[in-house]
Amino acid sequence: MPELPEVEVTRRGFAAGIRGGRILHARVDPGLRWPLGLAADRLVGTTVGGVDRRGKYLILELDRGLLLIHLGMSGSLSFRPVQPPPGVHDHMDLVTDRGQLRLHDPRRFGAVVWAPGLESPRAQKLLSKLGVEPLSDAFDVRSFHAALKSHHAAIKPVLLSGRVVVGLGNIYASEVLFRAGIRPTVRADRLSLARVERLHAAIRTVLSHAIERGGSTLRDFCGSTGEAGHFLLDAAVYGRAGLPCPVCGTPIKHIRQGQRSSYFCPSCQRF
DNA sequence: CTATGGACCTGAATGC
DNA sequence: TGCATTCAGGTCCATA
Numbered sequence: 001m002p003e004l005p006e007v008e009v010t011r012r013g014f015a016a017g018i019r020g021g022r023i024l025h026a027r028v029d030p031g032l033r034w035p036l037g038l039a040a041d042r043l044v045g046t047t048v049g050g051v052d053r054r055g056k057y058l059i060l061e062l063d064r065g066l067l068l069i070h071l072g073m074s075g076s077l078s079f080r081p082v083q084p085p086p087g088v089h090d091h092m093d094l095v096t097d098r099g100q101l102r103l104h105d106p107r108r109f110g111a112v113v114w115a116p117g118l119e120s121p122r123a124q125k126l127l128s129k130l131g132v133e134p135l136s137d138a139f140d141v142r143s144f145h146a147a148l149k150s151h152h153a154a155i156k157p158v159l160l161s162g163r164v165v166v167g168l169g170n171i172y173a174s175e176v177l178f179r180a181g182i183r184p185t186v187r188a189d190r191l192s193l194a195r196v197e198r199l200h201a202a203i204r205t206v207l208s209h210a211i212e213r214g215g216s217t218l219r220d221f222c223g224s225t226g227e228a229g230h231f232l233l234d235a236a237v238y239g240r241a242g243l244p245c246p247v248c249g250t251p252i253k254h255i256r257q258g259q260r261s262s263y264f265c266p267s268c269q270r271f
Numbered sequence: 272c273t274a275t276g277g278a279c280c281t282g283a284a285t286g287c
Numbered sequence: 288t289g290c291a292t293t294c295a296g297g298t299c300c301a302t303a
Contacts, residue, residue, distance in 0.1 A: 003297095072297055073297055089281085106280080109281095160298095
């Protein structure tokens, strides 16, 4: 599920509600991607501050250290006054006096990691190689263009890697390239400044639009985490192999790049 | 350093 | 119907 928009919408859904909450009980299953890094009991008695996001990581500030939460492929968070008894795939419960935060993640590619601070090795190991935040001022056309120059692989896997710019997953990488009229197979370093400009604009537009849509759909986040896939309602190319391009009607093509599916319109995205 | 392929894990969809 | 295969919105790690 979670690319940047989903993670951001999730963050907005519970950040205000959990702020100031004192942790009364904490449970984290072993068997997520990485171990928590301390006994869950040690979290009891600490207070939750702000909830930030870096790429697809959520960062819960505690008065002692922080929790990095990643949703992996199938993770979702819900925040409610009281949670029902945990099911098999509910791998984390953070019970506070302001509500209960639960991680549901069938595939267990997600993670909950405690670190003493943002600069600690534990946190830096996960965060240090991340590219720029696409919706921040630091994401500008010139430095984006410059950064792409050092990548000789196809643009689609480069976007997906998160090394240049974070937040684009397999769906939005295809969507953004469609909007920019760029073929997913073009080498990143071969893109002209003009094309990088279009790509830059497409990334901002698509991601912020998706957040707005999700925000309105998930107004009642307190109750649930929303329907998987509802962000896809306006996908132009993703998952639409053989179907007509919404702009020109040409059948959408499906290819594989580094074991991942890519979709594009062979007419609108000529090179 | 960059680029590639395998690994992790479950469940839904597809094929015989 | 039953069983095997393929695919899925992520990303770290080993290898070239």
